[in-house]
Amino acid sequence: xxxxxxxxxxxxxxxxxxxxxxxxxxxxxxxxxxxxxxxxxxxxxxxxxxxxxxxxxxxxxxxxxxxxxxxxxxxxxxxxxxxxxxxxxxxxxxxxxxxxxxxxxxxxxxxxxxxxxxxxxxxxxxxxxxxxxxxxxxxxxxxxxxxxxxxxxxxxxxxxxxxxxxxxxxxxxxxxxxxxxxxxxxxxxxxxxxxxxxxxxxxxxxxxxxxxxxxxxxxxxxxxxxxxxxxxxxxxxxxxxxxxxxxxxxxxxxxxxxxxxxxxxxxxxxxxxxxxxxxxxxxxxxxxxxxxxxxxxxxxxxxxxxxxxxxxxxxxxxxxxxxxxxxxxxxxxxxxxxxxxxxxxxxxxxxxxxxxxxxxxxxxxxxxxxxxxxxxxxxxxxxxxxxxxxxxxxxxxxxxxxxxxxxxxxxxxxxxxxxxxxxxxxxxxxxxxxxxxxxxxxxxxxxxxxx
Numbered sequence: 465x466x467x468x469x470x471x472x473x474x475x476x477x478x479x480x481x482x483x484x485x486x487x488x489x490x491x492x493x494x495x496x497x498x499x500x501x502x503x504x505x506x507x508x509x510x511x512x513x514x515x516x517x518x519x520x521x522x523x524x525x526x527x528x529x530x531x532x533x534x535x536x537x538x539x540x541x542x543x544x545x546x547x548x549x550x551x552x553x554x555x556x557x558x559x560x561x562x563x564x565x566x567x568x569x570x571x572x573x574x575x576x577x578x579x580x581x582x583x584x585x586x587x588x589x590x591x592x593x594x595x596x597x598x599x600x601x602x603x604x605x606x607x608x609x610x611x612x613x614x615x616x617x618x619x620x621x622x623x624x625x626x627x628x629x630x631x632x633x634x635x636x637x638x639x640x641x642x643x644x645x646x647x648x649x650x651x652x653x654x655x656x657x658x659x660x661x662x663x664x665x666x667x668x669x670x671x672x673x674x675x676x677x678x679x680x681x682x683x684x685x686x687x688x689x690x691x692x693x694x695x696x697x698x699x700x701x702x703x704x705x706x707x708x709x710x711x712x713x714x715x716x717x718x719x720x721x722x723x724x725x726x727x728x729x730x731x732x733x734x735x736x737x738x739x740x741x742x743x744x745x746x747x748x749x750x751x752x753x754x755x756x757x758x759x760x761x762x763x764x765x766x767x768x769x770x771x772x773x774x775x776x777x778x779x780x781x782x783x784x785x786x787x788x789x790x791x792x793x794x795x796x797x798x799x800x801x802x803x804x805x806x807x808x809x810x811x812x813x814x815x816x817x818x819x820x821x822x823x824x825x826x827x828x829x830x831x832x833x834x835x836x837x838x839x840x841x842x843x844x845x846x847x848x849x850x851x852x853x854x855x856x857x858x859x860x861x862x863x864x865x866x867x868x869x870x871x872x873x874x875x876x877x878x879x880x881x882x883x884x885x886x887x888x889x890x891x892x893x894x895x896x897x898x899x900x901x902x903x904x905x906x907x908x909x910x911x912x913x914x915x
Contacts (some may be wrong), residue, residue: 465523466502466503466519466523466525466547467479467481467502467503469519469522469523470503470505470516470519470547473515473516473518473519474505474507474512474515474516477506478505478506478507478508478512478553479503479504479505479506480503480504480505480506481502481503481504485504486500486501486504487500488533489501489504489530489533489540489542489548489550490541490542491533491540491541492533492534492535492536492537492538492539492540492541493533493534493535493536493595494535494536494537494538494541494877494878494879495793495794495795495843496537496538496541496877496878496879497541498541499541499542499543499545500542500545501528501542501545501546501547501548502525502545502546502547503547503548504547504548504549504550505547505548505549505550506550506552506553507549507550507551507553507554508553508554509554510626510628510634510665513549513628513663513665514628514632514634516547516549517628517630517632517663517907518632520546520547520907521630521631521905521907524905524907525545525546525547525907526542526544526545526546526547526906526907526908526909526910527546527547527549527663527907527908527909528540528541528542528546528547528548528549528659528909529549529551529571529600529604529659529663529664529909530548530549530550530551531551531571531572531597531598531600531601531602531604532574532595532596532597532598532601534593534595534596534597534601535597535601535605535874535875535877536796536798536874537871537874537875537876537877537878537879537880538877538878538879538912539604539605539658539659539875539876539877539878539909539912540601540659541877541878543878543910543911544910544911546907549663550572551570551571551572551598551600552572553572554570554571554572554665555569555570555572555573555574555577555598556569556570556573557569557570557573557581558570558666559668560581560582561640562585562587564640565587565670565671565672565673566623566640566668566669566670566671567581567582567589567668567669567671568624568666568667568668568669569599569666569667569669570600570665570666571598571599571600571601571603571664571665571666571667572598572599572600573598573599573600574596574597574598574599575589575591575592575593575596575597575598575599575602576596578599578669582671583674586673586674587671587672587673587674588671588672588673588674589621589669589671589672590611590614590615590621590672591607591608591609591611591612591615591617591618591621592609592610592611593607593608593609593873594609594610594780594783599667599669600664600665600667602618603618603622603625603654603655603664603667604654604655604656604657604658604659604664604875605618605656605658605873605874605875606618606619606655606656606873606875607873608829608832608834608872608873609829609873610707610709610736610779610829611706611707612829612831612832612834612873613699613705613706613707613708613829613831613832614704614705614706614707614831615672616832617873618655619651619652619655619656621669621670622638622651622652622655622667622668622669622670623638623639623640623641623642623651623668623669623670624636624637624638624639624640624651624667624668625637625638625650625651625654625655625664625666625667625668626664626665626666626667627654627661627662627663627664627665628662628663628665629661629662629902629903630662630902630903630904630905630907630908635650635662637650637651637653637654638650638651638668640668642670653898656875657913658875658876658877658909658912658913659908659909659912660899660903660908660909660910660912660913661898661899661902661903661908662902662903662908663908675738675739675740675744676739676740676741676744677738677739677740677741677744677745677767678706678736678737678738678744678767678772679736679737679738679744679745679747679748679765679766679767679772680734680735680736680737680765680766680767680771680772680775680776681734681735681736681737681748681751681752681763681764681765681766681775682732682733682734682735682762682763682764682775682776682778683732683733683752683755683760683761683762683763683764684728684730684731684732684733684760684761684762685730685731685732685733685758685759685760685761686730686731686759687731688710688712688713688731688810688811688814688826689807689810689811690731690758690759691710691731691732691733691810691830692710692806692807692809692810692811692830693758693807694733694754694755694758694760695708695710695733695803695806695830695831696803696804696806696807697754697758698751698754698755699803699831701750701754703747703750703751703754704737704739704743704747705735705736705737705747705751705831706736706737706738707734707735707736707829707831708733708734708735708736708829708830708831709733709734709735709779709827709828709829709830709831710731710732710733710734710810710826710827710828710830710835711731711732711734711778711779711782711825711826711827712731712810712814712825712826712827713729713730713731713732714817714823714824714825714826715778715782715785715786715825715826715827715838716728716729716730716731716732716778717729718782718785718786718825719777719778719781719782719785720778721785722781722784722785722788723777723781723785725777725778727778728761728762730761730762732778733755733760733830734775734776734778734779735748735751736772736776737751748765752765779827782825782827782838783838786823786824786825786838786840789823789840791842792823792840792841792842792843793840793841793842793843793849794838794839794840794841795838795839795841795852795853795856796824796836796837796838796839796856797813797836797837797855797856797859797860798828798834798835798836798871798872798873798874799834799835799859799860799862799863799868799869799870799871799872800832800833800834800835800863800868800869800871800872800873801833801863801866801867801868801869802833802866802867802868803832803833805833805866805867805868806830806833806835808866809835809859809862809863809866809868810826810835812858812859812862813826813835813837813855813859814826816837816854816855816858816859817837817839817855820839820851820852820854820855821851822839822840822841822848822851822852822855823839823840824837824838824839824840824855825837825838829872829873832872833868833872834872834873835872837855837856837859839852839855839856840852856879860880860883861883861886864883864886864887869887870883870887876912876913877912877913878911878912881912881913881914881915882915884913884914884915885915892914895913895914896914899914
């Protein structure tokens with residue numbers, strides 16, 4: 465009956481129960497167990513979504529919004545089956561205000577599609593989580609990435625969201641003004657809500673001018689702790705950095721084996737500076753001076769786009785270098801701590817990896833205190849999976865105890881639910897009350913965030 469009503473309401477071309485669609489929408493890129501939905505819908509308008517929600521309320525069935533499926537914590541896995549709602553057909557520009565450096569897009573537009581559109585006008589959208597995620601998915605998880613040290617997370621780039629609530633109300637959370645002191649900050653509430661409070665359909669974003677000049681750089685240190693300390697020193701010096709990434713020696717070695725490269729197999733820092741030609745050059749020189757005084761080696765720079773891409777290959781290809789290992793699965797942490805605690809955290813991460821006996825590495829966006837581990841394990845061996853999970857758990861617990869968070873950018877989803885009470889305390893009850901108020905039937909992505 466559910467499927468029949470969906471077809472009658474929005475059309476058979478927007479409803480699917482094919483084996484391939486049910487499989488594709490059962491999972492994301494995480495290691496969490498896939499669950500196939502009962503049906504997949506492909507809305508093309510606000511009206512379609514309202515009809516789907518009306519039917520979901522009638523049948524008391526769940527609705528799980530689905531973007532590109534590039535998440536790493538199982539946010540889009542429909543653990544109670546129900547309806548998986550794909551936004552792939554809602555990927556258009558709604559409004560572009562070039563002179564105001566603003567754009568409103570539908571939730572299914574991807575990051576690369578957005579930049580392809582705005583780059584021709586001398587503008588760009590800077591948040592870069594690596595994958596070509598949808599703007600709606602990036603908003604729902606409050607994504608960030610390599611440019612977070614300068615531009616922050618998605619929440620910092622949002623001006624307004626159009627959200628369809630569980631009861632069918634359609635609301636705007638903000639305006640097109642660059643700032644406001646009017647009312648509660650609803651935009652910030654829905655950013656990071658992972659589809660549990662409402663369905664985000666349109667997003668109004670800040671855009672930025674494409675910088676005149678960009679310089680990339682890379683250097684090495686003897687230990688990963690020295691890298692982390694150098695990152696802290698550079699930030700305290702006030703030098704504006706667009707990207708600042710850390711990669712440990714194990715990961716550089718893995719990339720060399722994967723791609724046939726010959727990068728120095730030592731703990732490395734990667735940088736990118738942008739602005740006017742003069743300012744970018746001065747920032748790169750200042751950083752080189754600081755790093756040299758701290759004992760770095762192999763400091764190299766690159767200016768041309770091809771040169772910069774080659775210099776950054778070790779960072780960009782690292783996750784793939786691990787995940788190409790045949791027969792192995794991967795998991796990892798993405799904790800974030802105050803910058804002063806970063807050296808302690810990366811040292812502890814390396815210790816845990818060594819003690820586990822598993823293959824893995826440490827890397828991350830150290831400019832904002834966010835770093836990752838990747839741990840490889842044989843999925844057929846229970847004890848290896850347990851060791852990998854133990855490593856992630858201990859890092860999350862230490863990060864929280866140091867005033868940080870169990871997830872800097874991947875979100876809570878299924879994997880980080882168990883840490884929510886320890887991180888948020890009584891505030892977790894306030895979050896649950898918000899969920900109960902806005903979605904009393906618990907049909908919007910149930911089972912995520914809350915344990």
